[in-house]
Amino acid sequence: MDWREKLFGKVLVKCESVSQGGQYDNVPTVEALNDCVEAGEGAVCGIYFSFANISDNSDDFGLRLEEIHRRVHPRLQVVQVVLWAHVGTPEGPVEREAGFYKSLMGKPWFAVPYHDVDIKRRLTQKYSIAVGVPTLVIRGRPVRDALLEDPLGERFPWPAPPLTEVLRGIQLQGEGETKLYEDLPGDALRVFYFAAHWCPPCRTFAPSLCAALSAVRKRRAKYANTQLIIVSSDRSEQSYNRTVQSVAAANALAVPWSAAEARGALPTALGVAGIPALVIANGDGTVLTTNGRQKLAADPTGLNFPWSQRPLSVLTEQALLKMARHPAIVLFVDDEDSEIEFAESVLTPAAESYYEECSIQYPGFCPHQSSSDDETLDFDYPPRKSKKRPFKHVMFYVGVDGTDTADMLREHICLDDAVPLLTAIDFPKQRMFTMKYGDEITTHSVQNFLDAYLSGNADFKPLKPYSDKC
Helix, strand or coil: CCHHHHHHCCEEEEHHHCCCCCCCEEEEHHHHCCCECCCCCCEEEEEEEEECCCCCCCCHHHHHHHHHHHHHCCCEEEEEEEECCCCCCCCCHHHHHHHHHHHHCCCCCEECCCCCHHHHHHHHHHCCCCCCCCEEEECCEECHHHHHCCCCCCCCCCCCCCHHHHHCCCEEEECCEEEEHHHCCCCCCEEEEEECCCCHHHHHHHHHHHHHHHHHHHHCHHHCCCEEEEEECCCCHHHHHHHHHHCHHHCCEECCCCCHHHHHHHHHHHCCCCCCEEEEECCCCCEEECCHHHHHHHCCCCCCCCCCCCCCEECCHHHHHHHCCCCEEEEEECCCHHHHHHHHHHHHHHHHHHHHHHCCECCCECCCCCCCCCCCCCCEECCCCCCCCCEECCEEEEEECCCHHHHHHHHHCCCCCCCCEEEEEECCCCEEEECCCCCCCCHHHHHHHHHHHHHCCCCCEECCCCCCCC
């Protein structure tokens, strides 16, 4: 699937065609953004998050964006995402739709259609958009501040300074030690924590961050060297010291108080617009996760750390909620590091080929349904021209023996505690299919297992009602 359709769906609204009565033209997404490139030289796509129920007079950002758009077009193509700042009297469906059309009247760009709620939700979560704060995201980075500081667009597209340049020569400070940023192990992930002592949510978040990192380092050998780096937004050195102390249990290093220029440049380099924020990067400065705070809240023990996008994940409580609506392939394994690595290695090829064949953007968004939260949707989709059979929206998970979620799932469906055990669990159709215990689990056998499940030729067994005894 084209990257533009993965972000915005099949069609966009042409804003200049919107009338007061709500009549507008839909344009194929790829056609609307034909000149945009995902990376490198060329026109860029900016995602403009606006809020329909805030005063037009207070949305100075939108006016500034229009001015800069006129100056730099066609190097900038904008897609507007109209949201609601949940303040004041709640608007009904009629008022919301009217607000949507009013927001787009005469704008010289495109917009995500009003009814594409799932796409708006995904984009909002993906870029950690703050409620009521209009902003622009370019290639994954919020550039609101950069735009406001450059009214003529002279520095467009406001590229981020390379992380390695911002921190080159900076002596990071820890408990009784200092270390140059460039001397950190090349294979160590960098977890940047943006915080300040004056910020109450930061003080609440710090203990959970320390606990998660401690669990991650102990559980997975490849993350043992993960380094937490504090970037303070404090207004005094005394407050700065308190922020550093709040995560001392995680063996953190801090950008020193004296390195004010580096501390000021890092939010821009990593696309941070507010605090607390958690951004994870690898050794060469590539950002893996921008919304780490939200990811940690959903996965407090870091089972899926570093929360980068991939075709499978470890079972969590959030995964169980998805399984209530989507069938899943689950490989249960022991809680040893080597077993988890094995499970990921044999499941990943089948998951990747499945998502590619079905044009599903993992983890879990399917362009053939109106909403991933639609409980009434049919899980068998009609074949497209390039497909020979219907397909199901399947999730892929590793169930780690001994975790609360995996144990709860086994008990719920009366599944014995053998490991490794490959199982297809289909809650929507109340059935399951399990690989014969003792059969070798390989990349090839997992693919055959998945094919048998998708074709309907598997040896299905009914799921017992929860009230029945095993």
